[in-house]
Amino acid sequence: MTKLNSRGRGGFLWPGLNIPVIKGGTIQSFSKRGEAEQQELRVELERQREEWDRKRKMKIKRERGWSGNCWGGISLGHPDPGPNGETYEDFDCRVIE
Incomplete structure (x- = not known):
């Protein structure tokens, strides 16, 4: 029916x-x-x-995963601490094509 x-x-x-x-x-x-x-x-x-x-609901690019050809603009977070113990908490690493 x-x-x-x-x-x-x-x-x-x-x-x-x-x-x-x-x-x-x-x-x-x-x-x-x-x-x-x-x-x-x-x-x-x-x-x-x-x-x-x-x-x-459409997922943002970062949530979709690394399945595309273009990774540009995706945030990788802050870098690891330096050799002398410096931290870069306020810095954001991004992929540049």
């Missing part, structure tokens, strides 16, 4: 558009969904949209 898109802000049920025309051998007529059922569908739709956004 196909997935029916019976969601909407108003909660209207249109036979042939977002609900089946015939259900249980009877022809359905135009109706409106109850407030509790409509609120439940809104919560489910919001949860589904948040899930899709998390999946769709």
Whole structure:
């Protein structure tokens, strides 16, 4: 059976558009969904949209890994301490092509 898109802000049920025309051998007529059922569908739709956004979120270049041809601009962090114990905490090493 196909997935029916019976969601909407108003909660209207249109036979042939977002609900089946015939259900249980009877022809359905135009109706409106109850407030509790409509609120439940809104919560489910919001949860589904948040899930899709998390999946769709594009990773920045550094998180994608070293799979491309161009490594330029990727930060390597601060350099190792020098031989005399100097630290370079405020310095940032970057790959230059």
